[in-house]
Amino acid sequence: MIRTLDDLDAEGVAVGVRIDINSPVSGGELADDARLRAHVDTLAELLDCGARVAILAHQGRPGGDDFARLAAHADRLDELLDHPVDYCDATFSSAARDRVAALDVGEAVVLENTRFYAEEYMEFEPERAADTHLVRGLAPALDVYLNDAFAAAHRSQPSLVGFPTRLPSYAGRVMERELDVLGAIEETPTPRVYVLGGAKVGDSIGVARSVLERDLADTVLTAGVIGNVCLLAGGAELGDATAEFVYDAGYWDEIDRAGDLLDAHDEIAVPEDVAVERDGDRHEVAVADLPAEIDAPAMDVGSRTIATYGEIIENAGTVILNGPAGVFEEEPFAEGTRGLYEAATRAEQSIVGGGDTAAAVRQLGLDGFDHISTGGGAALTLLTGDALPAVEALR
Numbered sequence: 001m002i003r004t005l006d007d008l009d010a011e012g013v014a015v016g017v018r019i020d021i022n023s024p025v026s027g028g029e030l031a032d033d034a035r036l037r038a039h040v041d042t043l044a045e046l047l048d049c050g051a052r053v054a055i056l057a058h059q060g061r062p063g064g065d066d067f068a069r070l071a072a073h074a075d076r077l078d079e080l081l082d083h084p085v086d087y088c089d090a091t092f093s094s095a096a097r098d099r100v101a102a103l104d105v106g107e108a109v110v111l112e113n114t115r116f117y118a119e120e121y122m123e124f125e126p127e128r129a130a131d132t133h134l135v136r137g138l139a140p141a142l143d144v145y146l147n148d149a150f151a152a153a154h155r156s157q158p159s160l161v162g163f164p165t166r167l168p169s170y171a172g173r174v175m176e177r178e179l180d181v182l183g184a185i186e187e188t189p190t191p192r193v194y195v196l197g198g199a200k201v202g203d204s205i206g207v208a209r210s211v212l213e214r215d216l217a218d219t220v221l222t223a224g225v226i227g228n229v230c231l232l233a234g235g236a237e238l239g240d241a242t243a244e245f246v247y248d249a250g251y252w253d254e255i256d257r258a259g260d261l262l263d264a265h266d267e268i269a270v271p272e273d274v275a276v277e278r279d280g281d282r283h284e285v286a287v288a289d290l291p292a293e294i295d296a297p298a299m300d301v302g303s304r305t306i307a308t309y310g311e312i313i314e315n316a317g318t319v320i321l322n323g324p325a326g327v328f329e330e331e332p333f334a335e336g337t338r339g340l341y342e343a344a345t346r347a348e349q350s351i352v353g354g355g356d357t358a359a360a361v362r363q364l365g366l367d368g369f370d371h372i373s374t375g376g377g378a379a380l381t382l383l384t385g386d387a388l389p390a391v392e393a394l395r
């Protein structure tokens with residue numbers, strides 16, 4: 001059983017709260033605060049109850065452009081919450097412990113990016129994670145640990161799986177909500193339609209295979225790069241530019257995997273048409289008309305596909321959307337994503353998962369989904385039926 005905030009009397013208690021505020025960062029500034037806002041309920045509830053809150057989080061990956069300090073995150077949380085939120089440039093040293101010890105009731109401090117420490121970017125079994133410097137160093141300053149970082153729950157890293165061995169542990173409200181919705185996918189209304197787009201072709205093939213073999217999906221609609229790979233697997237001649245894109249992205253081997261999947265499951269649909277750029281505009285090509293002269297990569301699904309898929313989606317009991325249908329960042333190629341996602345809001349129940357997917361929803365101003373997951377990889381892991389290490393550690 002997982003304990004939640006309902007089981008915690010937080011008055012005066014030093015709570016180590018792991019959240020996922022990994023966000024786009026530009027010039028040291030936060031380019032998007034959606035993930036911070038997602039954790040406001042959990043943090044406000046704790047602080048309103050008089051907890052003393054030490055926040056743990058990661059930002060980016062070592063070597064990446066977005067591998068940054070958490071000072072800007074602390075400032076933004078301070079604005080979002082009615083309680084003071086400070087920043088401390090240490091994570092588990094005596095400076096960090098002293099800062100946590102000095103917290104007053106109803107105060108929070110954001111400790112430094114956990115991934116500044118090498119062990120945090122490694123995967124461990126929980127017992128071993130409990131013995132890392134980060135967990136051993138910080139645990140004595142804490143009374144309890146609370147994990148709200150659903151979006152990172154597929155990682156078996158010390159700040160996510162190490163503390164429950166040492167401290168009484170709880171799930172936060174984001175974690176609870178995500179597990180309630182995504183962990184109970186079998187109980188959602190049918191027919192259940194999965195719309196798989198985006199650029200992570202290998203992951204999407206894995207998800208499609210798993211949900212069909214486990215009878216979770218009645219239909220799988222493919223779009224985005226995975227749709228193009230399925231078209232190539234079926235022999236469609238999409239032109240050199242699309243083939244080169246798929247090859248350069250390292251997905252050439254996935255064409256055979258996609259072909260095997262299509263042979264095994266006729267519940268999978270592929271696009272009827274695609275959109276390419278011609279003279280600076282969107283130009284649509286029907287797959288039935290191929291081979292045709294196409295000198296640009298397929299960047300979106302076309303309007304016939306939007307209509308056919310849209311009807312299936314609207315009539316779904318549950319639609320699960322992962323990955324945009326096209327390069328939504330460029331207006332002419334946002335049509336597929338907009339069309340399919342708008343159709344999803346008319347289905348009985350709609351669930352959206354994925355970091356870029358959630359960004360697309362915000363950028364296109366789409367509204368009316370039943371659940372927008374904070375997680376990309378974590379949501380997919382759960383929807384594929386695999387356990388999440390951080391959730392298992394809480395159990």
Ligand SMILES: Nc1ncnc2c1ncn2[C@@H]1O[C@H](COP(=O)(O)OP(=O)(O)OP(=O)(O)O)[C@@H](O)[C@H]1O
Nearest residue numbers: 198199200224225298299326327354355356357376
């Ligand atoms: N036809 C296409 N050609 C090239 N890129 C595409 C195409 N369709 C979608 N994309 C790109 O796919 C990217 C998003 O894919 P991704 O699989 O990362 O989404 P996500 O699952 O929501 O994200 P994550 O798993 O990281 O949380 C977008 O940047 C979009 O431009």
Ligand SMILES: O=C(O)[C@H](O)COP(=O)(O)O
Nearest residue numbers: 020022061151152376377
């Ligand atoms: O953005 C995410 O999906 C999570 O924060 C996990 O980040 P990671 O993929 O760098 O582990």
